[in-house]
Amino acid sequence: MSAGTYAPRPGAAPLPRMIAAQTALETRMLLRNGEQLLLTVIIPTLLLVLFSAVDIVDTGSGESVDFLTPGILALAVMSTAFTGQAIATGFERRYGVLKRLAASPLPRWGLMTAKTLAVLVTEVLQVVLLTVIAFALGWSPHGNPFAVLLLLVLGTAAFSGLGLLMAGTLKAEATLAAANLVFLLLLVGGGVIVPLDKFPDAAQSVLGLLPIAALSDGLRDVLQHGAAMPWGDLGILAVWTVLGLGAAARFFRWE
Numbered sequence: 520m521s522a523g524t525y526a527p528r529p530g531a532a533p534l535p536r537m538i539a540a541q542t543a544l545e546t547r548m549l550l551r552n553g554e555q556l557l558l559t560v561i562i563p564t565l566l567l568v569l570f571s572a573v574d575i576v577d578t579g580s581g582e583s584v585d586f587l588t589p590g591i592l593a594l595a596v597m598s599t600a601f602t603g604q605a606i607a608t609g610f611e612r613r614y615g616v617l618k619r620l621a622a623s624p625l626p627r628w629g630l631m632t633a634k635t636l637a638v639l640v641t642e643v644l645q646v647v648l649l650t651v652i653a654f655a656l657g658w659s660p661h662g663n664p665f666a667v668l669l670l671l672v673l674g675t676a677a678f679s680g681l682g683l684l685m686a687g688t689l690k691a692e693a694t695l696a697a698a699n700l701v702f703l704l705l706l707v708g709g710g711v712i713v714p715l716d717k718f719p720d721a722a723q724s725v726l727g728l729l730p731i732a733a734l735s736d737g738l739r740d741v742l743q744h745g746a747a748m749p750w751g752d753l754g755i756l757a758v759w760t761v762l763g764l765g766a767a768a769r770f771f772r773w774e
Contacts (some may be wrong), residue, residue: 534625534629537625537629538625538629541629541630542633542637542640544633545636546640546641549603549638552603554606555599555607558599559595559599559603559645563595563645563649564589564648566587566711567587567588567591567649567653568661570583570712571584572656576713580607581743582657584653584657585659585743586714586720586739586743588660589738589741589742589743590710590711590712590735590738590739591711592649592671593674593709593734593738594731595646595649596645596734597643597678597702598702599641599642599645600674600675600677600679601678601679601681601698602702603638603641603682604638604678604679605682605685605698606684606686606694608634608682608686608687609694609698610691610694610695612774613690617630617773617774631683635675635679638675640677642671644694646671650726656702660742661742661743661744662745662747663747663748667722667742668748669739669748670734670737670752670753670756673734673753673760674730676760677730677759677760677763678730679763679764680763680764680765680767681730683764683767683769684763685697687771688771708736709726709729710731710736711731711735715727721753730755733752733756733759737756738751
């Protein structure tokens, strides 16, 4: 008696195909979520347009849009990689989605890879949109595109690690509150809109070590002032990346 022939052949799909499929699913869920769109697209866009058009904050010499655009790009990275990912992953953990996905043929590291790739896809869309708006407002960028790319990638890694750490250790409701609170605090005190030199000297020393401040200042040094490679800011982001991803890998709970 001959064995039966099945089409398609039963069994798990190749790993790259599984990661690609999960990435597409994660991206669609990010873009369909109204709260996520508010954080990742609407708020950064409104802040860029409002503070560029209205002289509310003293951004120093030069056009306001030249100071604001790098900070808003950093805010967009934080809103997607940290705030949005922490909230979405926290509720997936609460409802048992992560537990069930962890039992699928897709390995856990593959799931985390897919989530990270979905964040990167969303960020590309954010950066394109904000760049178009900034150019319409009169933005004149300078500097090395590779330095900008390196800053954005390191910033994404740092915020992703911190977001996953929060989502994997706190309850979903606590993650929702904490992630939004951190977003608001860093929006005000992270050099996004208000220059860090407006704060007291002691506060500047502390705020300058935050990942949002390092990303904002690094992008500003390159895009506004034409710096070649902001090594200090890259170093701060690298430290946060190691700490965040290392702690997330160590303490993340799947249920």
